[in-house]
Amino acid sequence: MKLDAKVPSGPLADKWTTYQDHLKLVSVKNKRKFSVIVVGTGLAGASAAASLSEMGYKVKAFCYQDSARRAHSIAAQGGINASKNYPNDGDSDFRLYYDTIKGGDFRSREANVYRLAQVSSNIIDQCVAQGVPFAREYGGLLANRSFGGALVSRTFYARGQTGQQLLLGAYSALMKEVGRGGVELHSRVDMQDLVVVDGKARGIVTRDMVTGEIKTWAADAVLLCTGGYVNVFYLSTNAKGCNATAAWRAHRRGAGFANPCYTQIHPTCIPQSGDYQSKLTLMSESLRNDGRIWVPKKQGETRAAVDIPENERDYYLERIYPAYGNLAPRDISSRAAKRMCDEGRGVGPTGRGVYLDFAEAINNFGEDVIRDRYGNLFEMYERITGEDPYKVPMRIYPAPHYSMGGLWVDYNLMSTIDGLFVLGEANFSDHGANRLGASALMQGLADGYFVIPYTLSAYLATVDQKAVSESDAEFKDTAQEVKSRIDGLLKVNGSRSVDSFHRELGNILIDKCGMSRSEEGLKEAIGKIGQLREQFHQDVRVLGEGTNLNQELEKAARVSDFFELGELMCYDALERRESCGAHLREEFQTEEGEAVRNDAEFAHAAVWEFTGDVSKPQLNKEPLTFETVKLATRSYK
Amino acid sequence: MRLTLRIWRQKDRNDPGGLQTYQLDDANEHMSFLEMLDVLNQHLIEKGDEPVAFEHDCREGICGACSLVINGVAHGPLSKTTVCQLHMRFFHEGQTITIEPWRAKGFPVLRDLIVDRSSFDRIMQAGGFIDVRTGAAPDANAIPIAKPTSDLAMDAAECIGCGACVAACPNGSAMLFVAAKASHLNLLPQGLPEKARRARAMVKQMEAEGFGSCTNFAECEAQCPKGISINFIAKLNRDFMKASLFPQGGGGKREA
Ligand SMILES: Cc1cc2nc3c(=O)[nH]c(=O)nc-3n(C[C@H](O)[C@H](O)[C@H](O)COP(=O)(O)OP(=O)(O)OC[C@H]3O[C@@H](n4cnc5c(N)ncnc54)[C@H](O)[C@@H]3O)c2cc1C
């Protein structure tokens, strides 16, 4: 596998403009002759599909939900970063770039991150023009807040539903283009495979989720904008339908998968309450500004929180990280919570939870002030748990939230398969080993509105490829493979439900390949996952037919891919013999339990190649070089 | 917690469908309503019966996918709460719960509790956008917008497009949805140039999709999980009237 990042030459700040100035263009007349498939209608997909259609390309867009507006981007709460520097507090492209690359623990590609910062301001302009109702000051100008520990206020937001408002903006642009006839939109359609002809991505195979029809679609290029994969853990903050199938199938056809073990576990989520739990709900990180985190000093404590006296409580973040205290970064806080629960000091019915206590803040500022700051979050907490956080401390626990890993792409967002581009959370590019808050929305829209319109044009202007059609052998063969796979799942007729397998896989992964990993644990996980995967294919029970709406069948196909991805995550974690970003390798930590990064051996993206055998993936490396920043150790003590 | 569930089962678009009764003995008050259905489905699978199909995705009250009528009320008994955020502690031991899909001419049933809401997307395609191309936007602070105006637009923009308003309306009208969508854009200066065209086009498409007309029952507002106000319907009616009086006008200039 050849990994050429194709980063343009020249000084970091000039790379993108130089690239734009010299890129080959497709003439207006010729654009109509090119067709592009866009899979996914989240921030990345909707913005790409709309922009490409406006330029004149023929676009076909796909999503598995009933409406493009329901893509998982809709659920983002906090906000979106941009280097506008409206508050005049010293922000700049360079500062946004630097914060992002440092936040990622120096495991992302410099040139991509710099470009992201450069286009961030355009995103805000575009969204406002579309009618996105960002929060405003009384003077009528846009409001900002600070987020994720940044020293400047660069986050734009819309009432705790920034994702919905940004997506409605991108969706409205998409609807405009559908209405105009530039985009053909197919909802309730599940991509099941990628069609590769002469080494180039030329189409996809889909299953119609209402009729079960297997169909093929040909095009000149394929864009995957299919989101993240942390649902591999079963319990996560992602929507139930989020899946890895599109990316995984592309990987099996030759696309390198980069850093699969890089997943982010968010510290403040509502803990699991029982075995029936279907997903985890994120509580905004802002709560840590006023809440104090603690566990009982005694193991196996049975008293209620309010009955435990002050001197028998361990405010462990304040104790271990006196400088940052309860505001320690996501990865540090998450790991510490896990350690407390592993020591048997966790709280709540399952013992996997820590207290987030507002008693002192209420005492100091009064209940009204706290209500004003967090009223809707407290309400949501009470709606879900039935407990009133004004009276008893909240219980929180870390939950899988975001995947930094994904399909490897070069500077042009093209994967290792020519003509296959990957945008948004589905690619690996900009967040290294740890993503900062409010930067995923920025990346999705940067990729879709401002990067791909250029880089795809450059590709189409120069590519030399023959015409293909759905009746070609490659299309028919791939469709046949999809049919066999689906028939295979229906035929097993075993004894266990898809969910029961998925839960078991999730438990193995969160335990052995979650926040902290060890060589021993990972090897054990690899063995277990392999066995469970075999059992799945021999004993899963998928009722009903393939020829109508069958939600169990949809899940089964996804879980079967999660099994393979889960195993790869473990190989990747095993290979990375260092602690960095969101991941602690137990063998590589200081005596106090802090991460020890190893830049000499691991300043690279680990890019995995499918060899035909799921259990024998091939590792390739893209070395990461840094021209403008010095690799520093992150310390929060 | 023991429950008797009466659930609408329908194989596909053409099947007449009907209510079926199930006993569930192991629900508990901490479950969400959808988790309760997950548990029922696991039991059905164990017995070899096909599970109940229902729509859901985010399970956080924001994507608008979940769509159940519970004991005759869209999204169930708790106001301003989608069914995915409704928990079983609002039901009681031994209760009989009837679960049906959205029912409206504009929303044909696809299977069990899942309906086809693509009509909403077609209404949006007709006019639910501001016609601006990528890259052609002025600086975001070039047009200051008074905070009250922007907040009001945001109130309308909170609509999650679930369709509860249609399911709640005795006439099966989609006016609350269309009004929320049109008002969000019509209130903002960026949306003014196309205001009249937008109102006309969206209302026309709504009628073409077979939704009923609005006769002010206000059930839509009562059952809307986001509490969207029916005042937006009055606003859309005004925008539509003006658009009909001056069919050539863009509409923006005539506003005070
Ligand atoms: C609860 C929550 C809160 C968050 N808050 C923030 C925040 O405040 N700020 C921030 O920056 N980020 C936040 N994030 C992260 C951010 O929301 C996501 O990373 C981002 O929205 C992903 O966008 P996307 O376009 O890449 O993918 P998605 O929005 O997930 O879209 C994926 C699309 O692909 C389609 N798709 C997937 N698989 C298939 C298939 N096989 N066939 C057909 N279609 C398919 C889906 O239908 C969908 O349209 C949050 C995430 C979560 C979970």
Ligand code: FES
């Ligand atoms: S499942 Fe998304 S709103 Fe209920």
